[in-house]
Amino acid sequence: MSSYHLLLPQCTILIGVLVLALFEIVDKKFHHRQGWIVHVIALSLAFVQQLLLYRLPASLFVTGGMILDGTTQLFSLCVLLLSILIQINRQTEKYSSQSQTSILTLGVTFFCLFAIQSNRVLFSVISVLGMIWLAHGALATETKLKEETNLIYSGIIRGLIFLVVGVLLSILCISVFGESQMDEIQRVIVRGRLRQPPVFAIEVLILFLGALVLGVPPFGGILGRARNHSSWSLSLGLTGLFAIVGTNIFVRWGLLVFTRPAIGVLELEPLTTWNILNVIRVISVTGLVLTPLLAILNKNIRGSFLFFILNPFVQALFALSFGQREILGGAIAQVVVSVIIIGLLISSIQALEFSPTATLKEWMALGRTDMVACLSIILALSSAAGLAPFYGSFLLQKTLSINSSFGVVLLLNMVLSGFYVGRLLTLAFHGGTADSSQPTISRTQKMWFAAQFIILIFMGIFWQPLYKYGAYSIRQFFGEV
Amino acid sequence: MRLRIIVASVSLILSSAIAFLLAPSSRAPWVIIGLLCFGGILLFDIYNQLPRRWMNLVIFLLTYALILCAVLENTAEAFWRDFAGALFFTSLLFEQNSKPWSGFGPLRTTVTPALIFLMLILAQSVPSLPPELNYGFSLGAIIIAAYIELFCIFRENTAFNAGSFMSALRIACAGLGTLFYSSVFIPEIARQHPFNLMNIVLPAIAAIVALFSIFLKHWRRRQILFYCNWSLFIFWAALSGETFRFYAAIGALVAGVWTIMMTDHESANPQNQRELYLKLSTWGVPGSFLFTIIIFALSPTTDDLVRQGSALWLLSFFIYWSGLRSFVFQKERTTSKPEWDWRRSLALVVTLVGASLLAGIRVLPGIFSEIWNQVGGVR
Numbered sequence: 001m002s003s004y005h006l007l008l009p010q011c012t013i014l015i016g017v018l019v020l021a022l023f024e025i026v027d028k029k030f031h032h033r034q035g036w037i038v039h040v041i042a043l044s045l046a047f048v049q050q051l052l053l054y055r056l057p058a059s060l061f062v063t064g065g066m067i068l069d070g071t072t073q074l075f076s077l078c079v080l081l082l083s084i085l086i087q088i089n090r091q092t093e094k095y096s097s098q099s100q101t102s103i104l105t106l107g108v109t110f111f112c113l114f115a116i117q118s119n120r121v122l123f124s125v126i127s128v129l130g131m132i133w134l135a136h137g138a139l140a141t142e143t144k145l146k147e148e149t150n151l152i153y154s155g156i157i158r159g160l161i162f163l164v165v166g167v168l169l170s171i172l173c174i175s176v177f178g179e180s181q182m183d184e185i186q187r188v189i190v191r192g193r194l195r196q197p198p199v200f201a202i203e204v205l206i207l208f209l210g211a212l213v214l215g216v217p218p219f220g221g222i223l224g225r226a227r228n229h230s231s232w233s234l235s236l237g238l239t240g241l242f243a244i245v246g247t248n249i250f251v252r253w254g255l256l257v258f259t260r261p262a263i264g265v266l267e268l269e270p271l272t273t274w275n276i277l278n279v280i281r282v283i284s285v286t287g288l289v290l291t292p293l294l295a296i297l298n299k300n301i302r303g304s305f306l307f308f309i310l311n312p313f314v315q316a317l318f319a320l321s322f323g324q325r326e327i328l329g330g331a332i333a334q335v336v337v338s339v340i341i342i343g344l345l346i347s348s349i350q351a352l353e354f355s356p357t358a359t360l361k362e363w364m365a366l367g368r369t370d371m372v373a374c375l376s377i378i379l380a381l382s383s384a385a386g387l388a389p390f391y392g393s394f395l396l397q398k399t400l401s402i403n404s405s406f407g408v409v410l411l412l413n414m415v416l417s418g419f420y421v422g423r424l425l426t427l428a429f430h431g432g433t434a435d436s437s438q439p440t441i442s443r444t445q446k447m448w449f450a451a452q453f454i455i456l457i458f459m460g461i462f463w464q465p466l467y468k469y470g471a472y473s474i475r476q477f478f479g480e481v
Numbered sequence: 482m483r484l485r486i487i488v489a490s491v492s493l494i495l496s497s498a499i500a501f502l503l504a505p506s507s508r509a510p511w512v513i514i515g516l517l518c519f520g521g522i523l524l525f526d527i528y529n530q531l532p533r534r535w536m537n538l539v540i541f542l543l544t545y546a547l548i549l550c551a552v553l554e555n556t557a558e559a560f561w562r563d564f565a566g567a568l569f570f571t572s573l574l575f576e577q578n579s580k581p582w583s584g585f586g587p588l589r590t591t592v593t594p595a596l597i598f599l600m601l602i603l604a605q606s607v608p609s610l611p612p613e614l615n616y617g618f619s620l621g622a623i624i625i626a627a628y629i630e631l632f633c634i635f636r637e638n639t640a641f642n643a644g645s646f647m648s649a650l651r652i653a654c655a656g657l658g659t660l661f662y663s664s665v666f667i668p669e670i671a672r673q674h675p676f677n678l679m680n681i682v683l684p685a686i687a688a689i690v691a692l693f694s695i696f697l698k699h700w701r702r703r704q705i706l707f708y709c710n711w712s713l714f715i716f717w718a719a720l721s722g723e724t725f726r727f728y729a730a731i732g733a734l735v736a737g738v739w740t741i742m743m744t745d746h747e748s749a750n751p752q753n754q755r756e757l758y759l760k761l762s763t764w765g766v767p768g769s770f771l772f773t774i775i776i777f778a779l780s781p782t783t784d785d786l787v788r789q790g791s792a793l794w795l796l797s798f799f800i801y802w803s804g805l806r807s808f809v810f811q812k813e814r815t816t817s818k819p820e821w822d823w824r825r826s827l828a829l830v831v832t833l834v835g836a837s838l839l840a841g842i843r844v845l846p847g848i849f850s851e852i853w854n855q856v857g858g859v860r
Contacts, residue, residue, distance in 0.1 A: 364584070367577055371536055375577065382569070388599055389547055389566025394606075398558055401606035411603055418596035425592050429576045430584020450539070457543065460566075461550060 005053065006066050006117065009046035009080070013110045016042025020103045035102045039087050042106065046113075047080040065181075067119045067252070070473030074332055075116045075248050078339045079241060083109040085343035086237035089350055092445075104138035105234065112241055116248045121173050121180040124253070125166030128213060128245060132159040132222055135238045139223065142230035151226045158222045162212070169205040172198060186257045189271045200274050206253045207276075211283055214246025214317070215239060215310055217290035227306060229357075232350045239306055240342040243313045247335055250280060250317060259323060261478040268323035268477065281321035285409045287314035292385070292416035296423070301349075301358045304420075309345065311384045311417060312338040315392060318410060319400060325478055327399055329471025330392070336466065337391040337459050341383050344452040348376035351441050351449075360427060367428035373441055374428050376449040381424065383456055385417030390460040485532035489523055492542050500549040511552035511661060514731060518653035518738045519545045522646055525742035527824050530578065530646045537574065544570040544650065548657055557666040561602045561622075564658040568595045568626055571654050575630075575647040580638035589636040594629045598622045616668055616676060623662070624686065626655040627712035630705050631690070634697070643701035648708055649741040655712045656734035663719035664727070672722060680786035683717045684793030691800040700804075707801055711737050714794060721787045743828040755821060759829045 019038050054073055086105070108131050115127035136155020140148045173180045176198045177188045189199070215221030221242060227235040258276040259268035270276055291311050298304040312334055319331035351373045354362060367374040383390035386397070397414065401407030459466055497516040504512050522541075523531060531537050544567045551563035572595035579591075587593055601622040605615045629651055633639050642648065670676055687710045694706040711733065718730035745760045782788055 365581075368581065371534065371577060375536060375573070378573070387565075387569060387596070388562045388602075389569075393565075393599075394558055394562040394603070397603050398606040401608055405608055408607055411600070411607065414603060415596075415600055418599065419587070422587060422590065422592040422596055425573070425576055426584055426587065426590040429579070430582055461547070461563075 012046040069476040107134040122170040139226035139230040210249035216287040266325035284318035288413040333466040333470035345380040521739040640699040640701035659716040680790040688797035691797040
């Protein structure tokens, strides 16, 4: 097996993009169903290929331009799974006929994989830039014609800001360490006596970019207004994809580079005087408070959901900041669970055919008319809140509380999240007059909700295997591979 | 409807069988008690409330699965987690099946207490808390679990939720959870000062709630509070640490769950004797049980606090029953009176036979023994 095998999923997606582009060029009126099928096949094939790549020895690739250790593998699978879920849900999307959207979203997935698997900061920056521009393009195709240009310009500007900071980071890395390769940077930090200010600047830039891509409040993500008027599947799904990549930046660019396994214990210790673990903790604590709070304060359903789906990612980030092997495992597993949560949320809210500007008024008494979809949303949000019996409800909280008094903030996060879910639940079943014009949900859709919900609840109840798998995926962090 | 009932019954039996096979011998009785409670809900659902929607059945089965998981867990943390999940689903079922209401006031929903319960459990993990405070949080969580329906007592139309399967489910979850906790995970400090005062504090809370129920006009709301008190009574009986009270609490739990489901919601037709008997007997079973347990509670004990607590319980139930003085027989709002079916017949048989047997099972031997001794003494 050679290192080129690593690129198999990307190649498959690229072929998918090319086929869709060919459809677009040759026959401008091709049926959207064909595009949808090609898209799903490309993603599914890439998912299977990625799954089979676990057989590659990680040590072979971590030193090259690409990485494929357990964490990268898991994050890549999450990206592909979420992309598949987005695309499956787009089958009923009225905008899905636009072939451009399909090509652009497949492109986002393509760059996502590179952003996660790249071992060089510069390549990752370029990949994330590709993601930002393509995502804005895809979101713009689903809005009114006169808004498209504005959104694309806004996307280009956001991408440029990211590029400027990213290039600055890459230049700093190359000038300080002579490399932008992450494992090499770590070796230099371990070996040499470096001047602390430039290293400090690099850390700050990395954390800023990570928070920006993840969308931790108050940054609000780099998709901006573009998410507000597009379809539910793209706006929520792309936010999820960016959140995975953002988490990966924290893990790969932050933890892997600026920490190392402490001798004799299963913990990471900081390599610089500025303890990056503590800083990540402060960022995540801010996110833990602001994410549910902004979701509560937002009267617009989409706005509040966009904030709230970041909640499990912020909880995972908080757990990551403790740098302990077991907790890191739990945090990585939390990212996997988040993918299913977003999938369930997209499918159920899309079935209700809410307009992008829907407010809580439209939500009121919805449970009386369309209970299945409404409950699916509630359960997805309960899971995102980390309420029992869903994954992370007790595990993270109890483990983290033992380690630090910061655990109280996680408790506060759950209180706020609980209030958010409780309020939505109360409003969904209260005695107001429900809108009888809601679409009826087909049996297939109900079964689709049920399938996702069963996976979600099983992940919560039988959490041990997931936890172990998460811990297994970070073995390399602790020098076990 | 029939398909739903069959699917639910098969799932219930299958999950119980799996849990029974997987359970260590010390936990197997808990699986059986769980099956008795949840199976009773499904069996005696004379209004077919539960299988009306697939979603109800799914959440009901999930709740049951979580309760089974809870009684099979090895650690207190895992037990609380499953218990909290079961309560969350119960409150979810309550909200989705309850009568419509204005929706204003977050404290008037049953979801709020379920979330407070979770927070109290989570609060135990805050570092450097003394064990007393941790146990205090557990106690608070159990009291919240017992009084979940108290939160929604003032909302519109809540009276019509009395005697619903949601109430029965809440009693089943809270009862099983608290009994299991008292039996397996309760810390040693629970028996020491100041927590031994709970033997009085808990009945005192119940007495206050009973006093409060007097001021409620609708008897159905009083019924809701009565069942809340009953949940607490079950916990108290288990907490007192005496074996016979513990078994009595198990009996009270099963009887409570069953009779909620058996109780006729409409006014009984005097022409139909069976209806009349069922109505009277379903009220009779909890009554019989209640007084049986009160007799247990008042039976000789070395613990003064338990004795005083028993007296307080007697007082609180007396207050509750005294509220019946204002009971007015009026025509209930009925839309369709269900036909007399095999479930009602079964319920009637169970209540008549069960009530008489169970009520006498402890009392009669004692009385006979006393008489025997007296007679022997005379000789």
